[in-house]
Amino acid sequence: MGMSLFTPLSWNDSGFILTGILNTIYISVVAIVIGTILGLIVGFIRSESNKLINIILGSFLDILRSVPLIIQLILFSTYIGAMGHPLDPFVAGSIILSLYTMAFMSEVFRSGFQSVPNSMQIAARSLGMTYWQTVRYIRIPIGMRAVFPSWLGVALSVIKDSALVSVIGYMELLRTSEQLISRTQQPLTILLGVGLFYFMISYPLSLYGKHVERKMSI
Amino acid sequence: MDSYEFHWNVVIDAMPQLLQGAFTTLHVSVLSMLVGIIIAVLLALAKMSNSKIFNIIAGIWIEISRNTPALFQIYMAYFGLGAFGIHLSPYLAVFSALVFVNAGYLAETFRGGFQSIPKTQYSASKSLGMTNFQVYRYVILPQMFRKIYHPMTNQFVWSILMSSLGILVGMNELSGETQRLQSISFRTIEFFMVAAVMYFIITKFVLISANLISKRIFKGDVL
Numbered sequence: 001m002g003m004s005l006f007t008p009l010s011w012n013d014s015g016f017i018l019t020g021i022l023n024t025i026y027i028s029v030v031a032i033v034i035g036t037i038l039g040l041i042v043g044f045i046r047s048e049s050n051k052l053i054n055i056i057l058g059s060f061l062d063i064l065r066s067v068p069l070i071i072q073l074i075l076f077s078t079y080i081g082a083m084g085h086p087l088d089p090f091v092a093g094s095i096i097l098s099l100y101t102m103a104f105m106s107e108v109f110r111s112g113f114q115s116v117p118n119s120m121q122i123a124a125r126s127l128g129m130t131y132w133q134t135v136r137y138i139r140i141p142i143g144m145r146a147v148f149p150s151w152l153g154v155a156l157s158v159i160k161d162s163a164l165v166s167v168i169g170y171m172e173l174l175r176t177s178e179q180l181i182s183r184t185q186q187p188l189t190i191l192l193g194v195g196l197f198y199f200m201i202s203y204p205l206s207l208y209g210k211h212v213e214r215k216m217s218i
Numbered sequence: 219m220d221s222y223e224f225h226w227n228v229v230i231d232a233m234p235q236l237l238q239g240a241f242t243t244l245h246v247s248v249l250s251m252l253v254g255i256i257i258a259v260l261l262a263l264a265k266m267s268n269s270k271i272f273n274i275i276a277g278i279w280i281e282i283s284r285n286t287p288a289l290f291q292i293y294m295a296y297f298g299l300g301a302f303g304i305h306l307s308p309y310l311a312v313f314s315a316l317v318f319v320n321a322g323y324l325a326e327t328f329r330g331g332f333q334s335i336p337k338t339q340y341s342a343s344k345s346l347g348m349t350n351f352q353v354y355r356y357v358i359l360p361q362m363f364r365k366i367y368h369p370m371t372n373q374f375v376w377s378i379l380m381s382s383l384g385i386l387v388g389m390n391e392l393s394g395e396t397q398r399l400q401s402i403s404f405r406t407i408e409f410f411m412v413a414a415v416m417y418f419i420i421t422k423f424v425l426i427s428a429n430l431i432s433k434r435i436f437k438g439d440v441l
Binding site: 062063066069070071072074075078079082083156160161164166167174178181187191192194195198199202203206 | 383406
Protein backbone atom coordinates (compact mmCIF):
# COMPACT_ATOMS: atom_id res chain seq x y z
CA MET A 1 0.00 0.00 0.00
CA GLY A 2 2.99 2.25 0.45
CA MET A 3 2.79 5.43 2.45
CA SER A 4 -0.49 5.90 4.21
CA LEU A 5 -1.99 9.24 5.02
CA PHE A 6 -3.25 7.91 8.31
CA THR A 7 -1.26 6.44 11.18
CA PRO A 8 -2.88 3.91 13.50
CA LEU A 9 -3.36 4.42 17.22
CA SER A 10 -0.19 3.61 19.17
CA TRP A 11 1.23 3.77 22.67
CA ASN A 12 2.80 7.10 21.77
CA ASP A 13 -0.67 8.60 21.89
CA SER A 14 -1.20 7.72 25.54
CA GLY A 15 0.34 10.98 26.76
CA PHE A 16 -1.97 12.95 24.47
CA ILE A 17 -5.03 11.01 25.67
CA LEU A 18 -3.97 11.42 29.30
CA THR A 19 -3.77 15.20 28.82
CA GLY A 20 -7.33 15.14 27.47
CA ILE A 21 -8.51 13.09 30.45
CA LEU A 22 -6.79 15.38 32.96
CA ASN A 23 -8.19 18.48 31.25
CA THR A 24 -11.72 17.04 31.41
CA ILE A 25 -11.29 16.32 35.12
CA TYR A 26 -9.66 19.71 35.70
CA ILE A 27 -12.39 21.86 34.15
CA SER A 28 -15.17 19.71 35.67
CA VAL A 29 -13.74 20.09 39.17
CA VAL A 30 -13.28 23.84 38.73
CA ALA A 31 -16.86 24.27 37.48
CA ILE A 32 -18.33 22.05 40.21
CA VAL A 33 -16.43 23.83 43.00
CA ILE A 34 -17.14 27.38 41.79
CA GLY A 35 -20.69 26.48 40.75
CA THR A 36 -21.38 24.94 44.16
CA ILE A 37 -20.07 27.97 46.08
CA LEU A 38 -21.97 30.44 43.89
CA GLY A 39 -25.04 28.20 43.89
CA LEU A 40 -24.98 28.03 47.70
CA ILE A 41 -24.84 31.82 47.95
CA VAL A 42 -27.53 32.40 45.31
CA GLY A 43 -29.72 29.62 46.73
CA PHE A 44 -29.45 31.16 50.18
CA ILE A 45 -30.27 34.66 48.90
CA ARG A 46 -33.26 33.30 47.02
CA SER A 47 -34.65 31.43 50.01
CA GLU A 48 -34.30 34.59 52.14
CA SER A 49 -35.42 37.29 49.72
CA ASN A 50 -38.67 38.95 48.84
CA LYS A 51 -40.51 38.43 45.59
CA LEU A 52 -38.83 41.23 43.64
CA ILE A 53 -35.26 40.04 44.17
CA ASN A 54 -36.39 36.50 43.45
CA ILE A 55 -37.92 37.49 40.14
CA ILE A 56 -34.78 39.37 39.06
CA LEU A 57 -32.40 36.57 40.13
CA GLY A 58 -34.78 33.94 38.82
CA SER A 59 -34.91 35.39 35.32
CA PHE A 60 -31.12 35.61 35.13
CA LEU A 61 -30.87 31.94 36.16
CA ASP A 62 -33.65 31.13 33.70
CA ILE A 63 -31.58 32.46 30.82
CA LEU A 64 -28.63 30.29 31.85
CA ARG A 65 -30.87 27.24 31.97
CA SER A 66 -32.91 27.89 28.81
CA VAL A 67 -30.14 28.69 26.32
CA PRO A 68 -28.10 25.69 25.16
CA LEU A 69 -24.68 25.53 26.79
CA ILE A 70 -22.98 25.31 23.42
CA ILE A 71 -24.54 28.64 22.32
CA GLN A 72 -23.50 30.28 25.60
CA LEU A 73 -19.93 29.10 25.11
CA ILE A 74 -19.68 30.29 21.51
CA LEU A 75 -21.38 33.61 22.25
CA PHE A 76 -19.26 34.40 25.29
CA SER A 77 -15.90 33.52 23.78
CA THR A 78 -16.67 35.31 20.49
CA TYR A 79 -17.95 38.40 22.26
CA ILE A 80 -14.95 38.65 24.60
CA GLY A 81 -12.69 38.18 21.58
CA ALA A 82 -14.45 40.86 19.55
CA MET A 83 -14.15 43.28 22.45
CA GLY A 84 -10.40 42.87 22.20
CA HIS A 85 -9.89 40.73 25.30
CA PRO A 86 -9.59 37.17 24.00
CA LEU A 87 -9.55 34.64 26.81
CA ASP A 88 -7.81 31.31 27.05
CA PRO A 89 -10.33 28.54 26.19
CA PHE A 90 -9.89 27.08 29.66
CA VAL A 91 -10.74 30.39 31.35
CA ALA A 92 -13.68 31.19 29.06
CA GLY A 93 -14.96 27.61 29.38
CA SER A 94 -14.60 27.63 33.17
CA ILE A 95 -16.53 30.89 33.50
CA ILE A 96 -19.49 29.73 31.43
CA LEU A 97 -19.52 26.18 32.79
CA SER A 98 -19.37 27.50 36.38
CA LEU A 99 -22.25 29.93 35.80
CA TYR A 100 -24.24 27.17 34.12
CA THR A 101 -23.53 24.88 37.10
CA MET A 102 -24.50 27.66 39.50
CA ALA A 103 -27.89 28.01 37.81
CA PHE A 104 -28.74 24.38 38.61
CA MET A 105 -27.01 24.24 41.99
CA SER A 106 -28.85 27.32 43.28
CA GLU A 107 -32.19 25.54 42.75
CA VAL A 108 -30.88 22.46 44.56
CA PHE A 109 -29.67 24.52 47.53
CA ARG A 110 -32.74 26.71 47.63
CA SER A 111 -34.94 23.65 48.10
CA GLY A 112 -32.42 22.42 50.67
CA PHE A 113 -32.73 25.60 52.71
CA GLN A 114 -36.49 25.50 52.42
CA SER A 115 -36.58 21.89 53.62
CA VAL A 116 -35.34 22.92 57.06
CA PRO A 117 -38.45 23.45 59.24
CA ASN A 118 -38.91 26.99 60.48
CA SER A 119 -39.45 25.70 64.01
CA MET A 120 -35.83 24.52 64.10
CA GLN A 121 -34.63 28.04 63.45
CA ILE A 122 -36.94 29.44 66.08
CA ALA A 123 -35.72 26.84 68.55
CA ALA A 124 -32.09 27.68 67.74
CA ARG A 125 -32.72 31.39 68.13
CA SER A 126 -34.41 30.81 71.47
CA LEU A 127 -31.27 28.97 72.60
CA GLY A 128 -29.44 32.25 72.09
CA MET A 129 -27.90 31.58 68.67
CA THR A 130 -27.41 34.57 66.40
CA TYR A 131 -28.93 34.61 62.91
CA TRP A 132 -25.65 33.59 61.29
CA GLN A 133 -25.12 30.85 63.85
CA THR A 134 -28.44 29.31 62.85
CA VAL A 135 -27.32 29.50 59.23
CA ARG A 136 -23.92 28.01 59.97
CA TYR A 137 -24.90 25.28 62.48
CA ILE A 138 -28.53 24.48 61.64
CA ARG A 139 -29.60 25.41 58.15
CA ILE A 140 -26.51 24.59 56.11
CA PRO A 141 -25.72 21.20 57.71
CA ILE A 142 -29.32 19.97 57.79
CA GLY A 143 -30.50 21.51 54.54
CA MET A 144 -27.44 20.46 52.55
CA ARG A 145 -27.53 16.87 53.73
CA ALA A 146 -31.09 16.58 52.46
CA VAL A 147 -30.15 17.62 48.93
CA PHE A 148 -26.89 15.68 48.59
CA PRO A 149 -28.30 13.23 45.98
CA SER A 150 -29.54 16.13 43.82
CA TRP A 151 -26.20 17.89 44.20
CA LEU A 152 -24.44 14.75 43.02
CA GLY A 153 -26.82 14.52 40.06
CA VAL A 154 -25.95 18.06 38.96
CA ALA A 155 -22.23 17.43 39.47
CA LEU A 156 -22.41 14.33 37.27
CA SER A 157 -24.18 16.21 34.51
CA VAL A 158 -21.47 18.89 34.69
CA ILE A 159 -18.79 16.25 34.04
CA LYS A 160 -20.74 15.13 30.98
CA ASP A 161 -21.49 18.68 29.82
CA SER A 162 -17.81 19.62 30.12
CA ALA A 163 -17.38 17.80 26.80
CA LEU A 164 -19.02 20.81 25.14
CA VAL A 165 -16.15 23.11 26.08
CA SER A 166 -14.31 21.42 23.22
CA VAL A 167 -16.29 23.67 20.89
CA ILE A 168 -14.29 26.77 21.91
CA GLY A 169 -10.99 24.94 21.55
CA TYR A 170 -10.30 23.52 25.01
CA MET A 171 -8.37 20.27 24.67
CA GLU A 172 -10.52 18.05 26.81
CA LEU A 173 -11.03 14.34 26.26
CA LEU A 174 -13.58 14.51 23.45
CA ARG A 175 -11.60 17.05 21.42
CA THR A 176 -8.46 14.99 21.93
CA SER A 177 -10.26 11.95 20.62
CA GLU A 178 -11.65 13.92 17.69
CA GLN A 179 -8.13 14.80 16.62
CA LEU A 180 -7.00 11.21 17.06
CA ILE A 181 -9.93 10.06 14.95
CA SER A 182 -9.04 12.35 12.07
CA ARG A 183 -5.44 11.12 12.19
CA THR A 184 -6.04 7.40 12.66
CA GLN A 185 -9.44 6.92 11.02
CA GLN A 186 -10.37 4.52 13.82
CA PRO A 187 -13.47 6.25 15.21
CA LEU A 188 -15.07 3.23 16.85
CA THR A 189 -12.11 2.14 19.01
CA ILE A 190 -11.38 5.67 20.15
CA LEU A 191 -14.98 6.63 20.85
CA LEU A 192 -15.61 3.43 22.79
CA GLY A 193 -12.59 4.25 24.95
CA VAL A 194 -13.90 7.76 25.55
CA GLY A 195 -17.37 6.47 26.43
CA LEU A 196 -15.88 3.94 28.82
CA PHE A 197 -13.95 6.68 30.62
CA TYR A 198 -17.06 8.80 31.22
CA PHE A 199 -19.02 5.72 32.23
CA MET A 200 -16.41 4.61 34.76
CA ILE A 201 -16.56 7.98 36.48
CA SER A 202 -20.29 8.55 36.27
CA TYR A 203 -21.73 5.10 36.93
CA PRO A 204 -20.17 4.38 40.37
CA LEU A 205 -21.03 7.88 41.56
CA SER A 206 -24.63 7.55 40.36
CA LEU A 207 -24.90 4.22 42.20
CA TYR A 208 -23.58 5.92 45.32
CA GLY A 209 -26.16 8.69 44.91
CA LYS A 210 -28.97 6.15 44.65
CA HIS A 211 -27.63 4.35 47.71
CA VAL A 212 -27.64 7.56 49.76
CA GLU A 213 -31.10 8.45 48.52
CA ARG A 214 -32.43 5.05 49.54
CA LYS A 215 -30.83 5.32 52.95
CA MET A 216 -32.31 8.76 53.49
CA SER A 217 -35.81 7.75 52.46
CA ILE A 218 -36.00 5.11 55.17
CA MET B 219 -10.82 47.34 18.82
CA ASP B 220 -12.62 48.00 22.03
CA SER B 221 -16.22 48.20 21.01
CA TYR B 222 -18.24 46.04 18.73
CA GLU B 223 -20.47 47.50 16.08
CA PHE B 224 -23.63 45.50 15.71
CA HIS B 225 -25.11 44.95 12.27
CA TRP B 226 -28.55 43.47 12.42
CA ASN B 227 -29.59 43.76 8.77
CA VAL B 228 -28.04 40.47 7.68
CA VAL B 229 -29.70 38.70 10.57
CA ILE B 230 -33.09 40.16 9.76
CA ASP B 231 -32.69 39.13 6.13
CA ALA B 232 -31.82 35.60 7.26
CA MET B 233 -34.88 35.31 9.52
CA PRO B 234 -36.70 32.81 7.25
CA GLN B 235 -33.72 30.43 7.37
CA LEU B 236 -33.41 30.83 11.14
CA LEU B 237 -37.10 30.08 11.62
CA GLN B 238 -36.73 27.07 9.36
CA GLY B 239 -33.86 25.97 11.62
CA ALA B 240 -36.01 26.49 14.71
CA PHE B 241 -38.69 24.35 13.10
CA THR B 242 -36.17 21.56 12.50
CA THR B 243 -35.12 21.84 16.16
CA LEU B 244 -38.71 21.37 17.30
CA HIS B 245 -39.21 18.63 14.74
CA VAL B 246 -36.26 16.52 15.89
CA SER B 247 -37.08 17.10 19.59
CA VAL B 248 -40.74 16.14 19.27
CA LEU B 249 -40.00 13.06 17.16
CA SER B 250 -37.16 11.89 19.41
CA MET B 251 -39.43 12.37 22.39
CA LEU B 252 -42.28 10.33 20.87
CA VAL B 253 -40.05 7.45 19.79
CA GLY B 254 -38.17 7.75 23.10
CA ILE B 255 -41.41 7.35 25.07
CA ILE B 256 -42.36 4.18 23.19
CA ILE B 257 -38.94 2.60 23.76
CA ALA B 258 -38.89 3.82 27.37
CA VAL B 259 -42.15 1.97 28.09
CA LEU B 260 -40.61 -1.21 26.69
CA LEU B 261 -37.39 -0.68 28.65
CA ALA B 262 -39.28 -0.03 31.88
CA LEU B 263 -41.34 -3.19 31.36
CA ALA B 264 -38.18 -5.16 30.58
CA LYS B 265 -36.46 -3.79 33.69
CA MET B 266 -39.42 -4.80 35.87
CA SER B 267 -39.93 -8.19 34.24
CA ASN B 268 -38.74 -11.45 35.75
CA SER B 269 -36.61 -12.33 32.75
CA LYS B 270 -32.92 -11.98 33.49
CA ILE B 271 -31.98 -11.30 29.86
CA PHE B 272 -34.54 -8.50 29.51
CA ASN B 273 -33.31 -7.06 32.79
CA ILE B 274 -29.71 -6.97 31.60
CA ILE B 275 -30.48 -5.52 28.16
CA ALA B 276 -32.66 -2.77 29.63
CA GLY B 277 -30.12 -2.12 32.37
CA ILE B 278 -27.25 -1.69 29.89
CA TRP B 279 -29.28 0.71 27.71
CA ILE B 280 -30.43 2.78 30.68
CA GLU B 281 -27.02 3.03 32.36
CA ILE B 282 -25.06 3.86 29.19
CA SER B 283 -27.54 6.56 28.20
CA ARG B 284 -27.45 8.13 31.64
CA ASN B 285 -23.72 7.94 32.26
CA THR B 286 -22.12 9.17 29.05
CA PRO B 287 -22.24 12.66 27.48
CA ALA B 288 -24.85 13.40 24.82
CA LEU B 289 -22.05 14.64 22.58
CA PHE B 290 -20.37 11.23 22.84
CA GLN B 291 -23.60 9.55 21.77
CA ILE B 292 -24.00 11.86 18.78
CA TYR B 293 -20.40 11.18 17.72
CA MET B 294 -21.02 7.45 18.15
CA ALA B 295 -24.05 7.66 15.87
CA TYR B 296 -22.32 9.89 13.33
CA PHE B 297 -18.72 8.60 13.24
CA GLY B 298 -18.74 5.36 15.25
CA LEU B 299 -21.44 3.48 13.37
CA GLY B 300 -19.41 3.94 10.19
CA ALA B 301 -17.32 0.98 11.33
CA PHE B 302 -20.40 -1.20 10.80
CA GLY B 303 -21.06 0.33 7.40
CA ILE B 304 -23.90 2.43 8.79
CA HIS B 305 -23.64 6.04 7.66
CA LEU B 306 -26.31 8.23 9.15
CA SER B 307 -27.20 11.70 7.96
CA PRO B 308 -26.62 14.49 10.52
CA TYR B 309 -30.36 14.61 11.20
CA LEU B 310 -30.60 10.86 11.79
CA ALA B 311 -27.45 10.84 13.93
CA VAL B 312 -28.78 13.54 16.26
CA PHE B 313 -32.24 12.01 16.20
CA SER B 314 -31.05 8.55 17.17
CA ALA B 315 -28.76 9.88 19.90
CA LEU B 316 -31.65 11.87 21.38
CA VAL B 317 -33.95 8.83 21.16
CA PHE B 318 -31.30 6.73 22.90
CA VAL B 319 -30.96 9.19 25.79
CA ASN B 320 -34.66 10.04 26.09
CA ALA B 321 -35.55 6.35 26.22
CA GLY B 322 -32.96 5.68 28.92
CA TYR B 323 -33.98 8.57 31.16
CA LEU B 324 -37.72 8.15 30.66
CA ALA B 325 -37.52 4.41 31.35
CA GLU B 326 -36.31 5.21 34.87
CA THR B 327 -38.97 7.91 35.22
CA PHE B 328 -41.70 5.48 34.19
CA ARG B 329 -40.39 2.73 36.43
CA GLY B 330 -40.18 5.09 39.39
CA GLY B 331 -43.68 6.39 38.71
CA PHE B 332 -45.09 2.90 38.44
CA GLN B 333 -43.39 1.60 41.57
CA SER B 334 -44.47 4.60 43.60
CA ILE B 335 -48.07 3.35 43.45
CA PRO B 336 -48.72 0.97 46.34
CA LYS B 337 -49.44 -2.64 45.37
CA THR B 338 -52.40 -2.64 47.75
CA GLN B 339 -54.30 -0.38 45.34
CA TYR B 340 -54.13 -3.14 42.79
CA SER B 341 -55.62 -5.72 45.13
CA ALA B 342 -58.19 -3.25 46.39
CA SER B 343 -59.39 -2.50 42.87
CA LYS B 344 -59.46 -6.18 42.02
CA SER B 345 -61.55 -6.91 45.10
CA LEU B 346 -64.04 -4.30 43.88
CA GLY B 347 -64.53 -6.49 40.82
CA MET B 348 -62.49 -4.46 38.32
CA THR B 349 -60.87 -6.24 35.41
CA ASN B 350 -57.12 -5.97 34.90
CA PHE B 351 -57.66 -3.42 32.14
CA GLN B 352 -59.92 -1.33 34.38
CA VAL B 353 -57.43 -1.38 37.22
CA TYR B 354 -54.74 0.09 35.00
CA ARG B 355 -57.01 2.42 33.06
CA TYR B 356 -58.81 3.97 36.04
CA VAL B 357 -56.53 3.48 39.03
CA ILE B 358 -52.85 2.93 38.28
CA LEU B 359 -52.13 4.86 35.06
CA PRO B 360 -53.87 8.14 35.96
CA GLN B 361 -51.83 8.39 39.17
CA MET B 362 -48.68 7.37 37.38
CA PHE B 363 -49.25 9.96 34.67
CA ARG B 364 -49.44 12.69 37.27
CA LYS B 365 -46.09 11.62 38.71
CA ILE B 366 -44.27 11.41 35.37
CA TYR B 367 -45.75 14.54 33.79
CA HIS B 368 -43.17 17.05 35.01
CA PRO B 369 -40.11 14.83 34.51
CA MET B 370 -41.37 14.27 30.96
CA THR B 371 -41.67 18.01 30.37
CA ASN B 372 -38.11 18.47 31.61
CA GLN B 373 -36.89 15.72 29.33
CA PHE B 374 -38.55 17.42 26.37
CA VAL B 375 -36.85 20.73 27.20
CA TRP B 376 -33.57 18.85 27.56
CA SER B 377 -34.09 17.39 24.05
CA ILE B 378 -34.64 20.86 22.59
CA LEU B 379 -31.48 22.19 24.23
CA MET B 380 -29.35 19.17 23.38
CA SER B 381 -30.42 19.08 19.75
CA SER B 382 -28.18 22.17 19.52
CA LEU B 383 -25.25 19.73 19.40
CA GLY B 384 -26.33 19.21 15.78
CA ILE B 385 -24.01 22.16 15.12
CA LEU B 386 -21.05 19.80 15.52
CA VAL B 387 -22.16 17.34 12.86
CA GLY B 388 -23.48 19.89 10.39
CA MET B 389 -27.17 19.39 10.99
CA ASN B 390 -29.45 22.19 9.81
CA GLU B 391 -31.37 22.75 13.04
CA LEU B 392 -31.31 26.17 14.73
CA SER B 393 -27.68 26.03 15.91
CA GLY B 394 -26.32 24.46 12.76
CA GLU B 395 -28.22 26.93 10.60
CA THR B 396 -26.91 29.79 12.76
CA GLN B 397 -23.38 28.49 12.34
CA ARG B 398 -23.77 28.27 8.56
CA LEU B 399 -25.28 31.75 8.27
CA GLN B 400 -22.63 33.39 10.44
CA SER B 401 -19.84 31.75 8.47
CA ILE B 402 -21.14 33.45 5.30
CA SER B 403 -21.68 36.89 6.83
CA PHE B 404 -19.16 36.93 9.72
CA ARG B 405 -21.81 38.46 12.00
CA THR B 406 -21.13 35.72 14.55
CA ILE B 407 -22.31 37.56 17.65
CA GLU B 408 -25.52 38.89 16.14
CA PHE B 409 -26.52 35.49 14.77
CA PHE B 410 -25.78 33.59 17.97
CA MET B 411 -27.57 36.21 20.07
CA VAL B 412 -30.69 35.78 17.97
CA ALA B 413 -30.35 32.00 18.22
CA ALA B 414 -30.03 32.28 22.02
CA VAL B 415 -33.21 34.37 22.19
CA MET B 416 -35.04 31.90 19.98
CA TYR B 417 -34.02 28.96 22.17
CA PHE B 418 -35.13 30.91 25.22
CA ILE B 419 -38.53 31.64 23.70
CA ILE B 420 -39.01 28.04 22.60
CA THR B 421 -38.15 26.53 25.99
CA LYS B 422 -40.19 29.12 27.90
CA PHE B 423 -43.13 28.52 25.59
CA VAL B 424 -42.92 24.76 26.16
CA LEU B 425 -42.61 25.12 29.95
CA ILE B 426 -45.45 27.64 30.26
CA SER B 427 -47.82 25.65 28.07
CA ALA B 428 -46.93 22.45 29.93
CA ASN B 429 -47.82 24.21 33.18
CA LEU B 430 -51.13 25.50 31.82
CA ILE B 431 -52.01 22.04 30.52
CA SER B 432 -51.12 20.43 33.85
CA LYS B 433 -53.34 22.90 35.68
CA ARG B 434 -56.23 21.89 33.45
CA ILE B 435 -55.81 18.14 33.45
CA PHE B 436 -54.82 17.77 37.09
CA LYS B 437 -57.51 20.18 38.25
CA GLY B 438 -58.66 19.37 41.74
CA ASP B 439 -56.08 16.63 42.17
CA VAL B 440 -53.96 16.56 45.25
CA LEU B 441 -50.39 16.50 44.01
